Amino acid sequence: MKGILAFIFIFGVIVVIHEFGHFYFAKKAGILVREFAIGMGPKIFAHTGKDGTAYTIRILPLGGYVRMAGWGEDKTEIKTGTPASLTLNSDGIVIRINLSGKGFDVNSLPMNVTGFDFEDRLEITGLVLDETKTYKVDHDATIVEEDGTEVRIAPLDVQYQNATIWGRLMTNFAGPMNNFILGVLAFILLMFMQGGVADTSSNQVTVVEGSALAAAGLETGDKILSVNGQVTDSYADISKMIGQAVQDASSAPKFDLLVEQDGTEKNVSVTAKQEDGTYRLGVSPILKTGVLDKIIGGVQQAGVTALMIVTALKNLIASFDVKQLGGPVAIYSVSNQAAQDGWMSIIGLMAMLSINVGIFNLIPIPALDGGKIVMNILEGIRRKPLKPETESYITLAGVAIMVVLMLVVTWNDIMRVFF
Structure with a gap:
């Protein structure tokens, strides 16, 4: 149950925030938003605001959507005799x-x-x-x-097609933009929840309770000046030395440390403990706890995550393998694990997935926001819109690609998770 609730929370927040971006900038561009829905399927609540938008809550708590006048498949159809x-x-x-x-x-x-x-x-x-x-x-x-x-x-004057190119471009970009904003804010929140930002440039360390270092008398805030006679000026040095020693160890390795505690240097011998199939000392970077440090740390973590996703996407395109892709089933699987680990894991996963969704939606496939942005730019260069028939064919081709990709990815997810 925790896994299901975590999946609904993560997926729901990411999609609703994405759609709110489209909603807000569509209204700014003079486009009528006919409906803003939270959830999918049959509606269980509806309210029409003074702005003319129907705000609905639907029975399946999975994401939501924005229905803009003249956008996509938004058509009013009444059969003869109705x-x-x-x-x-x-x-x-x-x-x-x-x-x-x-x-x-x-x-x-x-x-x-x-x-x-x-x-x-x-x-x-x-x-x-x-x-x-x-x-x-x-x-x-x-x-x-x-x-x-x-x-x-939906009269013509309030339809998507009659907004300015800039208004349409911002409407299409606003969804991914909101995902990036959500990712940054979630990472900042995570920094506050964990109490600070890891400072890997310092050799001052955090000692894990119940660890080998704690048993040897070390405390959080102590400095590790050297490991097995090699000077360590930063946590990166400490991590490297420990990692090399435990990498191929067949028995618990012993470390001779020079530490500084309360301004006094002393030598300490520590034997690593075996945990989760590897040997650990129980050390992590010291945290920078200032408010500005946490904010900057959250922004930096979002940037690092975005770079990792872009690099992975580039490698995927260069050497395509559908087994590297993950869909809703894979998201549920990792959401379930995050739920077991607590709120920090849930917020961290939401931050990463939100940035991932933002980047994915900017891929220039016609069915995605990136494809719509490309068409907006082409229209600006040509100084005239594409023929409606041409735009429809391009969009249908993009939808077909996405449907096939989603089916393949979902099948791959099922095979990976359940078999």
Whole structure:
């Protein structure tokens, strides 16, 4: 159960923060956000804000999505003959179209729809008491869809395609950008949770309770000046010396240390303890505990993580092997392990995965944000948009690639985790 909850928390936060980036900058660009959903599947709660956005919570707590007017597959479709109820204002203009078959307004007008245009002419046509009638539709009218979700109609002037190139570019980039911001903030939080940032440039060390060093009388804050006669000016030196000694040891290695404790130097002999199949002294870097140190440390850790991910991605492209990829099943597996290790592991995993999602989404595949950004840039260079048909074909090709990749990755995950 802990593993499932950790997976939902990590995956949910990453996706919702990603989608909030699209949501915020879409609104800034003048694009109508018809729905901001937390979760997937059937809705269990809905509220329409003054901004015209339907805020919904859906039953499957896995991520969420933003539904922008004219973006992707966002279309309003009403089949000929569909029964609807129209709510009109005092001027006889339609302000609400209800297709759900329930929740009718008391004074609503029943109609069987035969035609509509909610983008340009803003009108709806249908049979009312066996007579064909056409009504004007208000620019900000709402439509209650068959599943009961009430959203604004999407006239052309508030659609994604009619925003400026800069507005669309920022809308597409904002999702990955928010993932990077979340990753940085999560790493900063992790530094505060662990009490500080490791200082590998100092030979002052942290001593693990119950370790071989603790048994020998060393305490956190002591300095290790040399290991087996070799001077150690930093923790990197200490780690290297210890690592070399235990690497191929067949029995517990013994270390002669020169340490400084409370300003006094003394020689200490320590025999390593065997833990988890290796020999350990129980030493780690001293922590820098200043507030600024923690903030800088979090930012630096985010940068190191991003560089590692980019390097791994570059190596993957240079020598592609699907077995190196991981999907939702793999994320669940590592989330389950993180849940066993506690909140610090969960926050650390979320930070790493958030940066990973941000970088992955910037890959220039049409179905991803990176592909949309490339099309925005091409449109800016050409000074005219791509033909809608061309853009649709490119997007469909990208979706096909992603679907095939996801199926292969999921199968690979299942084989790796369960077999």
